[in-house]
Amino acid sequence: xxxxLVELPVATSDGIFLAHYSERGLASLxxxxxxxxxxxxxxxxxxxxxxxxxxxxxxxHKTTTDALKAVLSGRAAKSMPPLDWTGKSxxxxxxxxxxxxxxxxxxxxxGEIAGAIGNPKAVRAVGGACGANPIxxxxxxxxxxxxxNKIGGFSSGxxxxxxxxxxxxxxx
DNA sequence: GACAGATGAAGGA
DNA sequence: TCCTTCATCTGTC
Numbered sequence: 001x002x003x004x005l006v007e008l009p010v011a012t013s014d015g016i017f018l019a020h021y022s023e024r025g026l027a028s029l030x031x032x033x034x035x036x037x038x039x040x041x042x043x044x045x046x047x048x049x050x051x052x053x054x055x056x057x058x059x060x061h062k063t064t065t066d067a068l069k070a071v072l073s074g075r076a077a078k079s080m081p082p083l084d085w086t087g088k089s090x091x092x093x094x095x096x097x098x099x100x101x102x103x104x105x106x107x108x109x110x111g112e113i114a115g116a117i118g119n120p121k122a123v124r125a126v127g128g129a130c131g132a133n134p135i136x137x138x139x140x141x142x143x144x145x146x147x148x149n150k151i152g153g154f155s156s157g158x159x160x161x162x163x164x165x166x167x168x169x170x171x172x
Numbered sequence: 173g174a175c176a177g178a179t180g181a182a183g184g185a
Numbered sequence: 186t187c188c189t190t191c192a193t194c195t196g197t198c
Contacts, residue, residue, distance in 0.1 A: 091195065110179055114194090125195035127178040132196080146179065153178025161178095 006057050010065050012072055019064050021057045025082030026064055028134035031156045071137050074167040076104050095129035102143045105168045109147050131155040
């Protein structure tokens with residue numbers, strides 16, 4: 001089957017994020033690497049040039065750009081592009097949906113997220129699902145803290161998590 | 173099937 | 186308080 005990803009850069013004041021779109025929607029989002037440069041890993045990845053980008057993807061990309069900039073400045077995204085979670089487990093999707101409900105400045109603990117999806121004991125699994133989140137920032141995994149307001153962890157780097165939380169006025 | 177993980181809670185020093 | 190240990194659940198190899 002063809003599941004070619006369209007790869008488009010998202011320029012923000014924090015660097016150039018890299019968005020990957022499938023025919024279903026936004027599939028993943030990469031944090032800027034170093035000084036906004038794309039990692040060598042992406043160099044060899046098959047991608048579609050901007051000229052060939054389908055119209056729906058261009059619309060999604062605009063929405064994604066707006067949403068990303070809004071979240072990075074501590075505001076709520078006005079609208080979200082469709083998210084492509086194909087191939088992900090039901091559990092992971094449930095965790096991510098629960099996180100999408102968190103507005104700016106709101107936080108939950110891993111235990112509370114676990115409870116929200118009806119499995120209060122699955123706290124460690126929630127941590128695993130957060131780490132597997134392909135769309136950080138837009139799926140606000142940075143708003144999930146450990147118990148007692150501790151920072152917990154962040155797969156893309158604790159610095160990003162701290163920065164994002166600080167912009168939303170969250171104390172931890 | 174075994175193991176690891178971005179946790180949480182309880183018990184002891 | 187702080188540290189250690191154990192219970193629990195899911196994903197990955």
